[in-house]
Amino acid sequence: MNSTPLERVSGTAALLAPVLLLVSTVAFFTLGGGIGVGAVAGVTLVFAMIMFAIALVGLARQAEPAAPRAAAAITAVGLAGTAGGVGFGIDSIQAQLFGTPGLDEASLAGVIALRVPGLLFPLSMIALAVLLGVTGRAPRALAATLAVAAALFPVARIGGLMPVGIASDLLFIAAMGALGLGLLRGTSHPAQQDHREAVAA
Secondary structure, eight states, X not given: OOOOHHHHHHHHHHHHHHHHHHHHHHHHHHTSSSTTOOXXXXXXXXXXXXXXXXXXXXXXXXXTTTOHHHHHHHHHHHHHHHHHHHHHHHHHHHHHHHOOOOHHHHOHHHIIIIIHHHHHHHHHHHXXXXXXXXXXXXXXXXXXXXXXXXXXXXHHHHHTOHHHHHHHHHHHHHHHHHHHHHHHHTOOOXXXXXXXXXXXX
């Protein structure tokens, strides 16, 4: 089955996003001052989140025929979450360049602008995993891998735990890589209509 232009773009983004995220994680701990402080890591994180946003649009669309409302909600929340990730990346750059604390550590405005949307990223990825699994757009094991990766994401970032961060990123690479290849090959065709009743659309 031939892939559409959106599937090809989203599939490519799905392959790139977790790899860039892994590079960012390693850079935070090797070239920066830990999570939240690092110019190279921050730049890489910005582009990782852009790729996640593009990938999320294509992946959520795969489940749209079976669960249109859920797909729309996850897309909206996920894009807000990736915007928060971009904000964290930019904040990390200025934290190292100017030696200032992160905005989320300096003011309530920073907390609202960064942490609130930032937390939406792992939540939306967990929701996406559930959606893909329930609608049959991804094998249950693959969906579970994506969910675990997303669940570990905030644990690693909030706790500043490099091993957990790398584990999360590697799981993202495995899950998003498989999903991305499916999009590129055109094998992730829309879910069948008979799944509609199984999902709270």
